[in-house]
Amino acid sequence: EPEVTQTPSHQVTQMGQEVILRCVPISNHLYFYWYRQILGQKVEFLVSFYNNEISEKSEIFDDQFSVERPDGSNFTLKIRSTKLEDSAMYFCASRDPGGANQPQHFGDGTRLSIL
Amino acid sequence: AQSVSQHNHHVILSEAASLELGCNYSYGGTVNLFWYVQYPGQHLQLLLKYFSGDPLVKGIKGFEAEFIKSKFSFNLRKPSVQWSDTAEYFCAVNSYNTDKLIFGTGTRLQVFP
Numbered sequence: 001e002p003e004v005t006q007t008p009s010h011q012v013t014q015m016g017q018e019v020i021l022r023c024v025p026i027s028n029h030l031y032f033y034w035y036r037q038i039l040g041q042k043v044e045f046l047v048s049f050y051n052n053e054i055s056e057k058s059e060i061f062d063d064q065f066s067v068e069r070p071d072g073s074n075f076t077l078k079i080r081s082t083k084l085e086d087s088a089m090y091f092c093a094s095r096d097p098g099g100a101n102q103p104q105h106f107g108d109g110t111r112l113s114i115l
Numbered sequence: 116a117q118s119v120s121q122h123n124h125h126v127i128l129s130e131a132a133s134l135e136l137g138c139n140y141s142y143g144g145t146v147n148l149f150w151y152v153q154y155p156g157q158h159l160q161l162l163l164k165y166f167s168g169d170p171l172v173k174g175i176k177g178f179e180a181e182f183i184k185s186k187f188s189f190n191l192r193k194p195s196v197q198w199s200d201t202a203e204y205f206c207a208v209n210s211y212n213t214d215k216l217i218f219g220t221g222t223r224l225q226v227f228p
Contacts, residue, residue, distance in 0.1 A: 004158070033215070035216070035218075041220075042218050043205065043207075043216075043221075044218075045215040045217070056215055058215070091159070095214075100209050100210065100212075100213070100214035101164065101166035101211075103161040104214075104216060105161075106158045106159040106160075107158055108157065
């Protein structure tokens with residue numbers, strides 16, 4: 001079964017540094033998402049992306065964050081000037097074009113630790 | 116705003132016991148409902164989903180869920196759990212006009228042999 005893959009599995013970064021989290025969605029999927037889960041809290045939506053632009057973003061997704069699909073396979077989340085509170089698991093997801101009732105397929109996540 | 120509540124945070128069962136995990140959502144419109152499972156060290160996997168039709172939906176591994184619109188509920192059930200069902204279970208909802216998923220806090224299920 002095709003999978004969403006995320007790299008790295010664990011990223012440790014100094015506060016104030018920039019970090020890029022990478023995702024390879026399932027190849028025929030056209031809708032892409034980032035979620036995060038702070039330890040002990042809910043999985044929270046960050047952003048959705050379709051047709052090379054952001055479809056929707058949460059209030060968490062401020063100017064510190066950006067997403068990009070630099071080529072036909074990768075989908076990245078960039079966090080500029082990281083803060084301690086950015087420490088979380090970040091999950092990438094993708095789905096096929098069938099509509100919002102189609103399930104989103106998730107990657108294993110990247111654990112981001114800000115020191 | 117949409118929200119999802121999972122009232123059982125941690126459930127401990129013996130093998131062969133029956134399981135029911137509660138999920139309630141708040142949203143006035145048409146929703147799509149999902150249950151995801153996360154086995155230790157693995158990614159979120161879809162167990163089942165509901166978007167229309169028969170409110171009793173069957174998923175993988177013997178799980179089922181019932182959508183009760185009047186109660187805004189989508190409880191997950193399994194008649195007889197196995198040790199391999201030990202995992203964290205997440206209820207999630209979205210709607211036809213926004214496909215972002217709103218998750219509950221998750222329920223950790225431990226099944227002992």
